[in-house]
Amino acid sequence: MEHIAAFMLLVGCSGDISVCKEVPVPVPAYENVAECRRDLPIQIRMSGSTDERVFGACKEVSEEVFEQSATLDWSITPSGRLKITFDAEPQLVAAR
8 A cells, every 4th residue: 555645835926825835844754645635724823924825634645655756836726725736746767
C-alpha cells in the first residue's frame, strides 16, 4: 500500500481577495490529512498574518510528490475555499 501524506497551505488575502499571497507555516507536511485538518484552525490563528482574510487547506498527496519536483498551484474559489493542485514535473535524464 502506498503511503499517503498531507500538505498544508495558508494564503492571506485582501478583503476583496484581489491580492493574495502564501503565508509560511512551521510544519507544511503531515503524515495524514486528518492530522493536517486538526492543526489547520490553530495554524490559521497563529499565522501572524496581517491580511484581512486567511484561507487554509490540506491536500492529500502521494509520497512520490514529496520525492520529486512538482509545482503547486492554488486558487480561491468563488465560494471562498482554497483549492490546491500538485503537478509532477517530468523527470529529465541526460544522455549522450
